[in-house]
Amino acid sequence: MNGSGLAPETRTHLIRSCERIVGPEGVISAPDELRVYECDALTFYHRVMPDLVVLPTSTQQVADVVRLCREAGVPFLPRGAGTGLSGGATPDAGGVMIVLTRMNRILDIDVPSRLATVEAGFINLWLTNAVKRHGLFYAPDPASQQACSIGGNVAENAGGPHCLKYGVTTNHVLGATVVLPDGEVRQLGGKIQDRPGYDLLGVFVGSEGTLGICTEVTVRLLPQPEAVKTLLAVFRTIEEASNAVSGIIARGIIPVAMEMLDREIIKAVEANVKAGYPLDAGAVLLIELDGPRAEIEAEAVGVEATCREHGCIELRVARTDEERALLWKGRKEAAGSVGRITHHYYLQDAVVPRSKLPKILREIGEIGGRYGLIIANVFHAGDGNIHPLICFDLTTPGDLDRAIAAGSEIMKRCIEAGGSVSGEHGIGHEKRDYLPLMYSPADLAAMLRVRAVFDPAGLCNPGKIFPADRPEGHGDRNLQSPAMTAVSDR
Amino acid sequence: MPVATSLTDGLHAIVGADGVFTGPALAEYRLGPATPHAVVFPRDESEVSRLLRLAWEEGLAVVPWGSGGHQSLGYPPSRYDLALNLRRLNRVLEYEPADMTATAQAGIRLADLQRHLESGRQFLPLDPPLASQATLGGILGGNLSGPLRCRYGTARDLVLGIRVAHADGTITKGGAKVVKNVTGYDITKLYLGSHGTLGVILEATFRVYPRPPAEQAWWLSTPELEAAHALAIRILGSHLAPSRVELLDGPAGRACGSPAQGPALFVSIAGVPEAIRAQANDLARMAGEFGSVTTEDPAAPRTWAGLSDFPWLNAERNGKGHGAIWRGGVLPSDCARGMRAIHEASSEWADTAMAASVAHGIVRGTFRAETPEALARSLAASREVLAALGGFLVVLDAPAPVRAQVDVWGPPLDGVGVMQRLKAAFDAKGILNPGRFVGGI
């Protein structure tokens, strides 16, 4: 689908002006090239090409492009690596896409203060690689960390398996240089903490590119733990495994990660990477502890005892780095492996209080049964952050609709259980119509007030997060927000 | 000051006669030159909402109030009609140990909340100054923290969701009651540390932590401040997992019970006893590398409480005539440099005592001086030397004549225009704690 229906002369003006700002090699306007920017990692139903793509190399260039858009009244949106799963980096209805992949330098690493400042396009995993030799690492580790950008992490407030202990992006970002939607450059937060004033940075993180474009980010680095221990606990049922999760927490142990894989996922993983998960298990829990060696040795004893109490039938401890990598490989490639059991799936993201895990998993099983669909589960059990993968076949009539309906029902059950419709993938374009499930009109009005302060003209990544923000007559009307977080459309 | 009958009637109608104080009781609600017309004690959030609605309609300026311990923060209000005391909203609404989350009302005292969480052997890891009195709402509104932030972070890392009454009485929530949530804006962060200028915090849901089975603390003293600081940086960059690492200059150390006369680090490690033992050995070894003597503190909990409160306690001590307390920020690697520069810049006029939470570069201290002028001069000079390091200084409490000479918040920071617009968007009539925050918000 093509852009916003910009007048040709406006488009030409924008192209020429952007070329003056970033140089001709930084502007993409050919239709066959723009096509690759019509979606991010959410490919299924919302595809809209931008009118043009600009690749700035400095904060000043970003500010100049934003000011240009504002003067022309043209919507704009930022994009990093485009690995998001909620359509946040796909235009709602055309406009100028500002791609930050050319801003990917390290600006400063301060080892004694354990801080790093990088440009927004810098890739998450590169940071840990860059500071490894100083005995440090960057904690947030979204599944896409090998590709996703720190700027994108800031926009989405990205999580990851290890955020159970370390927290998500917002807990690690101390400052950001942002271009506000009026083109002004502002420093939010900074290397020095606790400056008086509203926590603008706090509300900016996770605002999905609707409050401005961040161009530089200062993050906190953590010292590498003395020791890491990875355990695999095998259970007959997912219920027992969920109870073990709560039991471990109740014991006062906070593992760095607790990941659950159910029977269907185990099947898929073993067909693909052969991580050595037992095929007859109802669920496996991948538990990782890190910290001072004596501490995790003591915790491991507690974890093992708790798992046994809850009916664990087998417990493995990775003895070497290779064994540890293998146990994790199964988890990391779980979603990729689901192709082995289904042609199409859609990946949900929701959160329930940890103590409600057994209940919600039972309900998901029932929902799957009722709709005649396999729903596979692989998720961050420690956080109660579930990722049901609803399997369906596009070639079977009605299957897609059933999958959407099942997904919607799961969302509602999560809210009823006191949860949230997104734990880490964001709302973006996909889940915006789910927001009223969680927030009252007044709650949303308060958020929109913030948006109006930052972006009174409503040009900065419009059509995202908020249902009321959707301009009529734009975007794809064929599929009314099934609020799908990601659908493999093979 | 006599209160208009119609207003009193209106307040009575909402909170009952026993929920409104007027008269002499108002003296303890005085802020700077101003005293409110009344103090109100709502019992639930709907009463808060109705009170605010009334204030909104009448254009009355409202100061949210908890224990009052930190009301010295900021400018005195530009207008002040009602003190909104939230002490009666003091219940724990939800607590599920297996979820490691709890929801409590704003008026609960932190100490009472901790007692409640004890049932699940958990706690809310916040240790602000004056913790024994402070209320949850006050701690969140001021984003107050103490040495424990080294391990657990601050309110912004712990609060998951919030309920807030807006200037017009509308009640909204932000965030959720689960540990992970990216639905909508993280608007909760805006209210934390907003000093009640955007809305009145009614309740909060936060992450709680298991109370460690044991904790031990040590004094690591060195002849020079810089050596103690270098040791702190070494510890914080190592595999050790300390709960708190505080750098104290000589006077602060002596005030808090350090066995040595000079500068020292006060460090605690929590966990299972065997892990503490192993880390204690490493700690002593590292300390040795820096020529430091390690002494265990047998009364660590009391020392920690004293250390959290020390600027306040120290300011009240007998000595020179006038005291001020302040908080500043620098890079973690600049703590010693900042403390030494402050000492050099202010010692001519004032006695100083300082401590720093090195992990986050937060320095806090007290000055005592003969005259308000000397006190003001030492604060201004200290602010200047911290600014030279890229840092800042906020005056937390000082006598009125000092406040007249030194801006308590300091020069405006980047983004203050956005903050002012936010204030206007959330409180168009300017009735919530008006004029108290940065930029006259």
Added chain:
Amino acid sequence: MPTAVATRSAESGRPLAPAFDAVDRPDREGILDCVHCGLCLPSCPTYLTTGLEMASPRGRIHLMRAVDEGQAGISADFVKHLDQCLGCLACQTACPSGVPYGYLLEAARTQIERRYERPAGDRRLRRVILSLFPHPERLAWLLVALSWYQRLGLSGVVRNTGLLALLSPRLAQMEALLPEVPSAAARRPLPGVTPAVGQRLGRVGFLTGCVQRFVLPDLNRATARVLAAAGYEVVSPQGQGCCGALHLHSGDLETGRALARRTIQAFERAQVDLVAVNAAGCGAAMKEYGHLLRDDAEWRSRAEAFRARVRDISQILAGVSWRQELKPVPVTVTYHEACHLAHAQRIRKEPRLILQRIPDLQLVELPESDLCCGSAGVYNLLQTEMAGRLLQRKIDRIRETGASVVAIGNVGCLLQIGLGLRQAKLPVRTVHPVELVDWSLHGMPDGEPRA
């Protein structure tokens, strides 16, 4: 959402080439295997360099899909972005979904070569290069000419004045790539059979290659010596020529198949147990003969049987227990991973293993070791600018290691990185890992730097 199929170019109004035809069509299932997750992005050298998604694996697949579904034609932009792909297959290593990118690329390029009319100059250049490189006899001609040119001392003059660059930047690139041309004696072919030293473990056929046998003859001699020392009888079958790799990468599958059949036949006749290759690109192509000839009823099983015998030299050497003592080679070595070893063949441990077994050799890891150096077959001749940027990056990384030797398991990379080092005046020598083993077995050549 699918839109109407564009049938005419928006710029010129000329009819667009229709979507892919049925001959060697990119596999639709393979295209759909890509879920657009983006994990491939930073592994891709061209994306890394440009930050453009068209220059990324998932972008290229997205473009292929648009053409496959008839939403777009084989336009100049499409061709540009497929041409720019190095074919390094780093994306296949990164991909969690098992997308067969290499096959998709090969097929899409075949469609381009058959159905897209390139500008005349471009067409001519590609033809010249493809006809020259894989044919040893034509290369030999060129080399003789070059050796005279070097002997006359003109090369310095020509390089320095930029005369050659003026004439043709691509010819300049080609000339610059070549190291000192070996003497005629050095270029003598290997003996047909080199006997095993001691008891014979097996009979190994040796692919002498099209380029290396002339440009790096020492490498082939060293390879034969080392294999013999390991206990293998080494045969260099007559009639072998180019393995077809360059054609396969360039969209000429038909010639590639013909060369594959010739290669298979030559080694069948030689009756060998294994086929040893010291050029990663050739090894990777030969291991794909089964796929290449999968629709050829007559050759399918022969190709499979052949494929199963192919080994990179490092795979053979990693399993050898040496019969003689390995002598110290006191040098600091860093190892560059050739794309067609690391990504196409997934061989990563073996070369390091054989280096680590050499006494006194200090192996330091090269950052971004598996990032393409820009050589990529004839890529460096066709996409000079991108190749140059990647080479510069590689040289910078090598400089950071402080190594005096960089070990490289592929001929193209040896030439490319050698060029970069010469241009940067960096005193680092390029060698194939097997040459280091040869030094350890048979002594270091005189004049080698020791550190």
